[in-house]
Amino acid sequence: MVAVIKQGTTEKQLGELVAWLEDMGLTAHICKGQQQTIVGLIGDTSRVDAELLESLSIVDSVKRISEKFKSANRKFHPDDTVVRVGSVAIGGGNFAVIAGPCSVESPEQISGIAEAVKAAGATLLRGGAFKPRTSPYDFQGLRAQGIELLLHAKEKTGMPIVTEIMDASHLPLFENVDVIQVGARNMQNFELLKELGMIRKPILLKRGLANTLSELLMSAEYIMAGGNEQVILCERGIRTFETYTRNTLDISAVPMLKELSHLPVVVDPSHATGMSRLVRPMALAAAAAGADGLMIEVHNNPQQALCDGAQSLTPAEFADVMKSVTKVREAIRS
Amino acid sequence: MVAVIKQGTTEKQLGELVAWLEDMGLTAHICKGQQQTIVGLIGDTSRVDAELLESLSIVDSVKRISEKFKSANRKFHPDDTVVRVGSVAIGGGNFAVIAGPCSVESPEQISGIAEAVKAAGATLLRGGAFKPRTSPYDFQGLRAQGIELLLHAKEKTGMPIVTEIMDASHLPLFENVDVIQVGARNMQNFELLKELGMIRKPILLKRGLANTLSELLMSAEYIMAGGNEQVILCERGIRTFETYTRNTLDISAVPMLKELSHLPVVVDPSHATGMSRLVRPMALAAAAAGADGLMIEVHNNPQQALCDGAQSLTPAEFADVMKSVTKVREAIRS
């Protein structure tokens, strides 16, 4: 961390600042120039509040040089984290495919899709029970009943299940859910993240629509600071000015996150593009860029899905994508 | 709402679509061209799920022509809503000034500031008890204790208080809070919004960092759909590529929101700019553009605030801004 000191600062003021910083366990190096004085701070600066420092009357600006995330930071944990869900492993070379419908609708629907995606190679079953919708008048999911249907499909197929939580008060309903998903709009719902840090269950954390990778990692840090280190990061498209695609899938987030952090990174091409015909090329691109897994919407009858049908693959299309994904993964390893 | 039909759609398919739409109480008008067929939908389209319609195999695209928000829509409520908080009115020509520190720190601090801002003309006292911070290592507010200190200051000064909620489970603590604030990062925390729709207390709803006005109004709609019609909209800056200012205050949101909706609109120049020296020009700009109120951070000792000190005014600076705001409001009325 570097603090630029205002012109006109007295030696006494500078001395007081340095003393205060050293009290926090930091070492301060002073570089004096004719127009500027720079104070370089060495030590654990992740706990320094940059805005507070910047608000001091003698400080012109503060620039962070090292990242604020610690538990999620690869610098302090060079080895890949492998998240384990029953017999399924994610990260550290283990590729996970999470597939299923946008919304859970009926026992037949969810079980039928579960069997189809399992046969095609999916390792986890996803399905929305609680659905965040922009409008209060849109379908909000089957909620508690949807989770029951997912658990029933899990029992029948043996697949671990992934589903989204929208409020910490719903946690009791998630007792037998294997992976809890935090949606893009809740990525900075800090109270929810804190609660999820208290449990011992993998969390799939989706990047917010306009959030940076640093903010995504700070949200992972909220969960990890509570002691829950089983976090899976998910790139699902960011908001840009483009309108043909619903969002813009940031594939470069995959290698960048894997450099910054040891956590596994999966990609959701379905929500990102909003169009089923773009799922295949973007799933292949994500695999080629080194993703640890994919999250893909599959519906047995895309034209009748209650929501997001336009972005769902049929089971046959999904099976076809899976074959190509496997080939691309072989190509990049060889 | 207009649906563009794909080429190759049969008369039978089109007939089924029209029948389905008419079942929802809509009237469908068909415009047939050589290359395209357009179906115009007339009626209450706010309850039609555009994504579902777009996912049908014969539909190419759907364009909404009327807005999806109803309760918040000025078309159906031409008169301004006036939100009343004790003897204070907001909207319909009543200008409200909400002032106070970013964080509540101590009884002396909050009471001292309350008295100072009241003397300068503020009508409501703000102060953060629960603080959303990007990093789990930053100060998170005094929480329950902070609300107690606010209530104490309210008792001493008679000023109604405004403070932020971060989770619906904290609602019991807000029983004596006058206006509950929903922060930018929770603007699409739909479960929280639903809970706030169930109570009968004014809600100050801040626009999210990358959210559109339509999304802000849909979030207001979540609250209003529950029966709580006392919603105050707050523009607090949006995320743009600019880095000199923390966010970009969208002043045009003021006249635009007031055209679209009957709800009062206040502006927070402190968070938007992140710099105390920009608060004055932006407060004046907001007043000139027709805002119904301002939300301004004031601290008795900006250099020692635990957070966001860089954006706080001193009480003397605040009093000075208030005088100019009054003059600008007179100028635009005359």
Add this chain to the structure above:
Amino acid sequence: MVAVIKQGTTEKQLGELVAWLEDMGLTAHICKGQQQTIVGLIGDTSRVDAELLESLSIVDSVKRISEKFKSANRKFHPDDTVVRVGSVAIGGGNFAVIAGPCSVESPEQISGIAEAVKAAGATLLRGGAFKPRTSPYDFQGLRAQGIELLLHAKEKTGMPIVTEIMDASHLPLFENVDVIQVGARNMQNFELLKELGMIRKPILLKRGLANTLSELLMSAEYIMAGGNEQVILCERGIRTFETYTRNTLDISAVPMLKELSHLPVVVDPSHATGMSRLVRPMALAAAAAGADGLMIEVHNNPQQALCDGAQSLTPAEFADVMKSVTKVREAIRS
């Protein structure tokens, strides 16, 4: 400028770096920590290529502490620049109002509007002769003939004229134009900027749709580096996710630019919002925030303008806005 040095850098390598930097006339201060070494550079760093420095194998990252713009920088020119166009002054307390139609259409149209806006208090006449349009099939302006019509209106009314240039090869046509405008899409047309640096005529430089204030000032620097110091900066709205307004007018750019630079700053509320009914509140907001002038579209028959009619005021509406602008300017000065 601060360079963070990679771990594992030898003393010899560090010494070579320092020698190279000192060759450029800079002083390098070294702050060594256990995990990081920081080199603080003092001196004229505006001519250091940060990307080149960052590409060196021993450099981890580079952070600029002082701005790269020099001629446009208020630090080196504390006094306001006053741009003079005939008897009209812009900046340093002189408020300029540039008004006229989006496109020049006919002698009657441009002269008629010129007289009307002059009577209402406009000091410069604007009108588009060369029109940048997204589509090659849209009206591209009367081009050379449009400039002739503007010059004719100038002769009749005595008003100096402002019009946009789209290519340096058109410069001969601009010989008698008083102020040359560079449009948002050409803000980083560096070859054009260099040519405009070679002439001695005021340049009105519009901010690009997705450009930062720093980039705007660097583009001003291109012009000023050639010796032409008569640059007027213009905020005209930036691209954001909002769709109700065409662009988002960044009013905070006004006080921010005036702090960073000594150049005058004018605001164009017509293009920013794209709606004539938002011109009034945004013009007042710009005046309240301290702008040095306004650029407003006025058309005698907005419903028949060849382009951008939706955002034009009638002369009567313009006269009304002018009265209120004058009152707001008085309010903020008193």
Add this chain to the structure above:
Amino acid sequence: MVAVIKQGTTEKQLGELVAWLEDMGLTAHICKGQQQTIVGLIGDTSRVDAELLESLSIVDSVKRISEKFKSANRKFHPDDTVVRVGSVAIGGGNFAVIAGPCSVESPEQISGIAEAVKAAGATLLRGGAFKPRTSPYDFQGLRAQGIELLLHAKEKTGMPIVTEIMDASHLPLFENVDVIQVGARNMQNFELLKELGMIRKPILLKRGLANTLSELLMSAEYIMAGGNEQVILCERGIRTFETYTRNTLDISAVPMLKELSHLPVVVDPSHATGMSRLVRPMALAAAAAGADGLMIEVHNNPQQALCDGAQSLTPAEFADVMKSVTKVREAIRS
């Protein structure tokens, strides 16, 4: 195209509007509802100025349903365009690799790199002679001399060359250049695009930093409207809020552009990410998503490049990426 008519419009006004639209060769279908009347326009609406239509007093809003680009539109040219440069073909299944240094520096440098990238499989040589730089104080390229050095390297290796133009007045220097590049910042330099429409040479058109795919295709349309149909589209990263990567490479632009247009699409992972270590994963992702080619920066001594060195591969790294790209292309075809 659909026009929404304001309430209160008389039959006579509506009749006049319809007559005016039919004069333009369009067919107008009227859908009347209680609250709204919609006019559906069928025919060639690419030449209708939507803003003009929207500015009419009786029109509330206008929504385009079909795209405005015609020559670039796949609907009217279902087959892939194959751009031919000497014996090199781009598009229609032909994969092109354009490689070379950011800036041409010396005869040895450019010839050395040319031979190295040719040996590794590159089919076209790139090199910057005119360099757009944000700062007037940064290195601006060797300009005319740089083009001479490129032509010399072309002669020695037989590779066609690609280099950027910054102003139409430089066209004579580009007589023997094989492919002329239009950079991101000039994507909407409409006068330049018109000039390039007049010549008969392939144009590589880069997407602007904050431009949509529709705007990119409209800029291609400017070139094609002049009769030059040899346009190669290039995705090179867009500006987002992310700061770890220089830009965000929009890989979904590849399948989306190929659906919308028949023009070949290449991807530049070097400029997009600004980091050489991200070039490999992003090149593989682009190939997996179906790109028609890649544009990659290669430098024989990345640490001494005059610009953008941080994003250049060494020839050995480039050869390695090429091998993997070939494997990924095989994987997605099989």
